[in-house]
Amino acid sequence: MTDLTKKPAWMALKRHQIEIAPLHMRDWFLQEPDRFKQFSLQNDEMVLDYSRNRIQQKTLNLLFDFARSSDLSEKITALFTGHSINHTEKRPALHTALRAKDTALLTVNGEEITVKIQETRAKMQAIVEKIHNKQWLGATGKPIRHIVNVGIGGSHHGPYMATHALKEFAVSDLQFHFVSTVDHTHLQDVLEHIDAETTLFIISSKSFTTLETLTNAHSILNWLKHKLPCDGIAAHHFIAVTSAIEKAINFGIQRENILPIWDWVGGRYSIWSAIGLPLMLMIGNKHFMEFLEGAYQMDSHFRDAPYEQNMPVILALLNIWYTHFFNANATAIIPYSHRLHRLVAYLQQAEMESNGKSVNSSGHAITYATSPIVFGEEGCNGQHTYHQLLHQGKLLVPADFILIGNTNAHVNHHQDILFASGLSQAQALMQGKTYQEAYAELKSHDYSDEEAATLAYHQVIPGNRPSNILFLQRLTPKNLGALIALYEHKIFVQAVLLNINPFDQWGVELGKQLLPTILNNLTGAQSQPTDCATESLIKLYKSLHVI
């Protein structure tokens, strides 16, 4: 494959960037009253407003040319039809199959998967019904009141984010808790709020080898044994979601209480699978199906819409425009919704674990940037922490604002303020404030000429800083499903255009490999050599643990 940066379409974008760089969006907004109409899209209850970007129609045309110069359309087909696009792990990435409605049967390595998906969902529904109907009893005969999800990474972020986001759709009085890190205070905090007799633990681990999750699971089992000195604890108080069924059985979980996931579902794409059990337990089967429906509708949009009207394609191209042609190394996700405050962490894993790579699909080192740093914080909190840098800092940080139309909070005016805050941040980033405006403002506040002339320099805001607005009419299961699928596909398009594999994550392995030696050096009698800094800190740590 030709080096990306040598492609005519890439070079044309480079030339165009030089033309467009000195132009200001503020002028375009004054000159182009139709800019919103021209640069926005609606899909069901979601609107993407991408008018506040440093683009003109020509920019988009060149970006679409770039997309067409790649194998994007073939890769989209390959994604949906189960080709082994995760070639370094020799497997497909079929998260779309988990929400597909077509009855077409998909096979992976000759194995039929549609039926497996349906069977597993039926099993999830049966578990949910049993718990909701208070027929699932703890070892001492009491119904379940607390659900604790024990998992990390993709086995944590999705259920944690989505149960928080859709709290208003809860259909049961179950209490939900999440344990992810191995820090015992995390587990401790949860154990303090639950009651052993009425708690069900879901051990979510695709591999069932993840140290953090397994350590927590064993500590929980010991805690339960101590609290409930009776038989059948594991059978009554544990469910596992895993692709390593035998490992979960060896842990003590009963086969019928194990829900499968499969190799072809990546951890960070697994909320649609049995990893979503906490969400189904919270919002019930009907709403869970709406969540899948929203994702399915976004899948259909992504697969079928021309690039010019394709939300994930446009978002991905804009990301490439800034990362590669304006050297923007970071991107902010800013949900103006407390319910979505866990979305940032979820999308950090989705994007950075997928596209934080340095070699192309053939394993050759690449010279261009890949994933930007994804960060953010819910609005309005971000305004009072890092937005200063977005407005006046030296870095260009494109932002996605996620705004919600109707919420239950509307009645008390908070929602109006929240929505207006998001819009005003996007507007401020776009238009900025000139020296003359700052000066005039200071003069109107009775500053002397001299003071105003000096202070105005500090108050200039350059503007011309890009942002997208993703507007959801309401935060519903369906719209949340669509929003997550939108980002999944955006990340996929970026990966295809940059010629990288977004579905593996070899980078996380080395730390896992080094950990046993360090742990052994900390706790064992014998030490194996590491490096002087690590050894010094181990010595210091050990000196604090002398009894």
Ligand code: F6P
């Ligand atoms: O550390 C990376 C990772 O492999 C993620 O990709 C994954 O979501 C997480 O660990 C948890 O893995 P598991 O579900 O196998 O416990």
